[in-house]
Amino acid sequence: MKTLIAMIVALGVFTNTFAEKRSDETTVKSPVSIRKVDDNKVQLLFGMVPNGSVLVKIYDESSKLVQKDRIYKNEAFAKYYDFSLLKGGKYNIEVLESNQIIEKFELDVRSNVAVPVIYSKVETVGDNKYKLLVNSLLPADLSILVYENGNLVHEESVNNVNGFQKLYSFVKFNPNANIEFVVQTQNGFNKMMAVK
Missing domain, CATH: 2.60.40.2150 (Interleukin-17 receptor A/B, fibronectin-III-like domain 2)
Incomplete structure (x- = not known):
């Protein structure tokens, strides 16, 4: 009986030690990201195998849906989006997988007017x-x-x-x-x- 109680206590201490949250762990970089590669272009990097289709939604400043892109891939992928034909303004990009937003990005494509020197x-x-x-x-x-x-x-x-x-x-x-x-x-x- 004493051996059983000692083993239960040891198991409790062991479980508590491994269940403790560590604050010194580094954050894991997201395998999904959107980055600006040019004044009017962004790149979607999907660094993992998607669970089904990936949905990319692009909204303008007034939250109106401008473009919806459904991507069917069974491997990691990258895709470029070109905003050069759209009118200047701010656009919000959302990446959804299984109806959950997994990445957001805001892009400002207003033309920068060069002030003469x-x-x-x-x-x-x-x-x-x-x-x-x-x-x-x-x-x-x-x-x-x-x-x-x-x-x-x-x-x-x-x-x-x-x-x-x-x-x-x-x-x-x-x-x-x-x-x-x-x-x-x-x-x-x-x-x-x-x-x-």
């Missing part, structure tokens, strides 16, 4: 004389506007230039007026420079 500077050279300097990395069509106390007094356009330098001389400016030069391009650059 333009350096512009204005200096006071003398009485009502101003030197404007504009340098651009790429050729640009410039619009130059000059304001006196908020009123437009001069406007000109310069087409397809990388650099531009000009001396402006105004006769009728009030010496105490607020003078502002504005340099603009059609592709989004807009800079206002105030001189006194």
Whole structure:
């Protein structure tokens, strides 16, 4: 009887030792993942044998189903999804197996508008004389506007230039007026420079 009780206690200690959750274990990487491989492309990596079919659902920003793809494979697989023909926006991708979501991914395919890199500077050279300097990395069509106390007094356009330098001389400016030069391009650059 004593031997039986000792064996039950030993079995209880043994079971408790192996049932203890260890906090030092490393997390296991999911065999299913979605990753962005290009601005408008994602790759689904399914690194295990699926239990039946795999369903991929793609939703737009308003949670409207855009595409549904059912994949029948009996081995691990990878599949690419191209978003280049869809309109810009955010898309949510869900991967389901046995009606359970096993992976989610959000993709932003809004077009990044490149802001032109333009350096512009204005200096006071003398009485009502101003030197404007504009340098651009790429050729640009410039619009130059000059304001006196908020009123437009001069406007000109310069087409397809990388650099531009000009001396402006105004006769009728009030010496105490607020003078502002504005340099603009059609592709989004807009800079206002105030001189006194």
